Structure formats: structure tokens, C-alpha cells
Amino acid sequence: MPTKIADVGADALREAKSNLDSDYVPSDDEEFMNERQQEYFRGLLIAWKKSILSEAESTLAHLQDGPLREPDLADRASSETDWAIELRTRDRQRKLIAKIDAAIRRIDEGEYGYCAVTGEPISLARLQARPIATMTLEAQERHERNERISRED
Known part of the structure; x- marks a missing residue:
């Protein structure tokens, strides 16, 4: 079953959050990026990566099961399209x-x-939603606006 490209990593991130050992959640009441917050995000990132790698192994195992042998051309084309989407999704996850x-x-x-x-500082809410964020929401929006303008030129 192919994954929607828009959902790349989202399910894996949700799974990673649910698998964290601790009930700790970073708070704005603490010093920003203290040792506990750093360890929380490190754990989240490592769990996210493990989840993605696990999904990739499952896809690889499925691909190695053998070639598609759909007798109907339409069914075969549909299966090949599904696999192409799945492989594109795995590339994005890579x-x-x-x-x-x-x-x-x-x-x-x-x-x-x-x-x-x-x-x-990037807000804790943004880091919770997108732990790989490198810009504040405002800087990201400005970057995307500039990117859109330069594409239109």
C-alpha cells in the first residue's frame, strides 16, 4: 500500500513521539534548549530516524518478494504506478x-x-511539529515568499 507523498515522515514522527520513553514534554517555562530539552529532541530525532528506516526495510523486503505478475495489463500498470509512488516516497524519506x-x-x-x-530561538511548538526546522516560522514564511517571487520572474 503506497504512502501519500504529502505524509512522508508524518506517520513516522507520530510513532516516534509515542515511543519516547519519558512523559517529559519541553515547556516554555524552562530555559530554552537546556540539557533536558536537547536530550528530548535528540531522542525524538533518533526514534523518527529508526521508524523511517524500519519502513524502508519493509518496503525493500516487499520489493524483493518477486516481480509483479499481474495477468491483466491494467492491473499491472496500476501496481507499477503504486510501486513508483512508494519508491519516490522512500527517496524523499532518504x-x-x-x-x-x-x-x-x-x-x-x-x-x-x-x-x-x-x-x-525557534518556538518549541514548531520544533515539536517539525524537529528538523532550521528557521523560525517568520523566517521560513519570508524565505518561501522570496522563493515564490523569484520563481515568477
Whole structure:
């Protein structure tokens, strides 16, 4: 069953959050990116990566089951399209793993949670929703607006 491309990583992130050992959730009442928050996000990122890799292994195992042998051409075309979508999704997840690794590196270097553009703290709510975020919401929106304008030129 192919995954919707728009959902790449979303299910895996939800699963990772539910698998965290602790009931701890970062709060705005604490010092930003204290050791406990860093460990929370590191754990979340590692669990997310493991979940994605597990899904990829399952896809690989399914692909190795053998070639498609649909007798009907329409069924075969449909199956091939489904697999093409699944493989495209896995490719996007491969790229997502690189972003997860980069986020873990930023934690190690003490840069995690701070906007790459403005240097301001990224909100905990944004990091909870997108742990690989590198920009504040405002900086991201500005970046996307500029990108859209340059595409129109």
C-alpha cells in the first residue's frame, strides 16, 4: 500500500513521539534548549530516524518478494504506478534522514533550536511539529515568499 507523498515522515514522527520513553514534554517555562530539552529532541530525532528506516526495510523486503505478475495489463500498470509512488516516497524519506542527521549534529554543536537566518530561538511548538526546522516560522514564511517571487520572474 503506497504512502501519500504529502505524509512522508508524518506517520513516522507520530510513532516516534509515542515511543519516547519519558512523559517529559519541553515547556516554555524552562530555559530554552537546556540539557533536558536537547536530550528530548535528540531522542525524538533518533526514534523518527529508526521508524523511517524500519519502513524502508519493509518496503525493500516487499520489493524483493518477486516481480509483479499481474495477468491483466491494467492491473499491472496500476501496481507499477503504486510501486513508483512508494519508491519516490522512500527517496524523499532518504533525504529526510539526512535532515534528521543534520539536526542531531546541530544538537551536538549547541546550535539546535536557533534560527539559521536570524539566530533567534525557534518556538518549541514548531520544533515539536517539525524537529528538523532550521528557521523560525517568520523566517521560513519570508524565505518561501522570496522563493515564490523569484520563481515568477
